[in-house]
Amino acid sequence: MNLKHTFFTCAVTMLLLLSPNTSWAANQLDSVRIWAAPESTRVVFDLTQAPRYDSFSLTGPHRLVVDIQDAGSKINLDKIANNSSIIKKIRFSTPPKKGMLRLVMDLTKPVKSSLFTLPPTAPYGNRLVVDLEDAAGGSSNVQQSVSRSANQSSRNIIVAIDAGHGGEDPGSIGPSGMHEKRVVLEIAKRLARKVDSTPGMRAVMTRSGDYFVNLNKRSELARNSKADLLISIHADAFTSPQPRGASVWVLSMRRANSEIGRWLEQKEKHSELLGGAGEIIQNSDSEQYLAMTLLDMSMNSSMAISHSVAGDILRDLDSITHLHKRKPESASFAVLKSPDIPSILVETGFISNPGEERLLSNGNHQEKLANAIYKGVLRYFENNPPADTLMAKTTNSSNTKHNVQRGESLSIIAQRYRVSVSSLKQANNLKSDVVRIGQTLVIPRA
Incomplete structure (x- = not known):
């Protein structure tokens, strides 16, 4: 019975070692977040430690592969929220060697990728960030x-x-x-x-x-x-x-x-x-x-x-x-x-x-x-x-005009229309505060 138990324990251990997303590794992938912009997507991998990683692209179909050294995960990638027009899905794949976590992003088109790490900053911990942008560029909505x-x-x-x-x-x-x-x-x-x-x-x-x-x-x-x-x-x-x-x-x-x-x-x-x-x-x-x-x-x-x-x-x-x-x-x-x-x-x-x-x-x-x-x-x-x-065309065509009457000064006209004397002078190209009776002044907007 003891021999059977020992054999069973060894078999389970071997299965864990062969699993592509082993959870016993030193660095754990805790979550994946996808932030989709109109013409790009950012993917964030939350990890318990600063990651050592590598990446490469594949075509036919288009994929981005990310390998994280000495890492594992228990998360279900099928439940990750994804509203990106660039990423079809993110999945685990069999790594080339033991102790490595391999993640594959299935893409809808060729992309330019940029990967970098971020240290813990509240409310987040260690992160591996992947920025994806349409390789063809494309016209901006802006x-x-x-x-x-x-x-x-x-x-x-x-x-x-x-x-x-x-x-x-x-x-x-x-x-x-x-x-x-x-x-x-x-x-x-x-x-x-x-x-x-x-x-x-x-x-x-x-x-x-x-x-x-x-x-x-x-x-x-x-x-x-x-x-x-x-x-x-x-x-x-x-x-x-x-x-x-x-x-x-x-x-x-x-x-x-x-x-x-x-x-x-x-x-x-x-x-x-x-x-x-x-x-x-x-x-x-x-x-x-x-x-x-x-x-x-x-x-x-x-x-x-x-x-x-x-x-x-x-x-x-x-x-x-x-x-x-x-x-x-x-x-x-x-x-x-x-x-x-x-x-x-x-x-x-x-x-x-x-x-x-x-x-x-x-x-x-x-x-x-x-x-x-x-x-x-x-x-x-x-x-x-x-x-x-x-707006310039509309403003110029709809400016209020004032004919100067006897007894009026520039300051009185400015006060009446609730504008400054300086703006009145600027709007009418006046070099001084002197106005004459019958003169037509353009009144700028207050």
């Missing part, structure tokens, strides 16, 4: 959002809206477990609907669901959509629960200068940034100073517009929430770095503050925040519409 009016003579103002974090990156986490990525996506969607409902304006979103978009890709999506403005929406956090309030950030001058240097080194980007002039400059090293001048002018213009829009938004945020910073602040946030696109980052409040976490998760407050951001953006573009836009 690019298709650029549109013109019916007669093609005027275009829409394009506002790129970036909901921070997403997918594997939850952003900051509030005291009750609220994830920043979810809050800011809701606010971004509300803002996009308001922009889209405005004649002469269109919104494009860098992400429309719970998936991560590379920081460089966010700026690229905005550029491909020919955005007039990029707004990145976030929720702040601190190590203590006391700080609260909203703030608006623009790119720091130090980061701006370093970005100009980086763009100058990438000559293939000159044409993209500078139009036809770039084609000439990139072929002549002796004319790099001209590229620097043009890029510097582009960056200065973008930063001036960013600062102005930021100020307008703060005015409206001040009416619906506490402000942590009453003036636009500058920082080196990566999403703000494009020299050719005015860009701002809105911190809608401190999710680490219990009171503000409750507000940020409230739909009514999200709507107020979205409306405040929208009003600030709309006010700026109504007063400063790009010349080739439908």
Whole structure:
């Protein structure tokens, strides 16, 4: 009987050793998460230890094979949620040697893959991340959002809206477990609907669901959509629960200068940034100073517009929430770095503050925040519409006009229409405060 028992034990042990997903290994695969974006997919393997891994691709059919050394798993891959258009399924396969865990991704098309590890960061542990992107590229949904009016003579103002974090990156986490990525996506969607409902304006979103978009890709999506403005929406956090309030950030001058240097080194980007002039400059090293001048002018213009829009938004945020910073602040946030696109980052409040976490998760407050951001953006573009836009055409044709009467001064007229004297002078190209009876003045929008 003892011999039979010993034989049975040995047989079971051998079966475990031969199993392709042995669970006794030092490193355990605890779960698999699939984050699908419109044109890419991120797969995250959660492990108990930092993995040692290798990968290779196969064709006929298309597959990506991932081998993890000294690993095992008990999970059922058939129950993994999968909404990816790139991945058919993920399955275990027999490894080439004992102690290895082999995972196979059956794919719908050829892909470009990128694999890297991430250390434990709450709420996650050790991770192996696999990013898959359509090898053929394909047109972006964002690019298709650029549109013109019916007669093609005027275009829409394009506002790129970036909901921070997403997918594997939850952003900051509030005291009750609220994830920043979810809050800011809701606010971004509300803002996009308001922009889209405005004649002469269109919104494009860098992400429309719970998936991560590379920081460089966010700026690229905005550029491909020919955005007039990029707004990145976030929720702040601190190590203590006391700080609260909203703030608006623009790119720091130090980061701006370093970005100009980086763009100058990438000559293939000159044409993209500078139009036809770039084609000439990139072929002549002796004319790099001209590229620097043009890029510097582009960056200065973008930063001036960013600062102005930021100020307008703060005015409206001040009416619906506490402000942590009453003036636009500058920082080196990566999403703000494009020299050719005015860009701002809105911190809608401190999710680490219990009171503000409750507000940020409230739909009514999200709507107020979205409306405040929208009003600030709309006010700026109504007063400063790009010349080739439908809003510029509409604004110019619908300006209020005033005939100066006896006893009226520029300050009295400005007060009557609730505009500043300086805006009146600018709208009418006036060099002084002197007006004459019978003179017709264009009244800018308040």
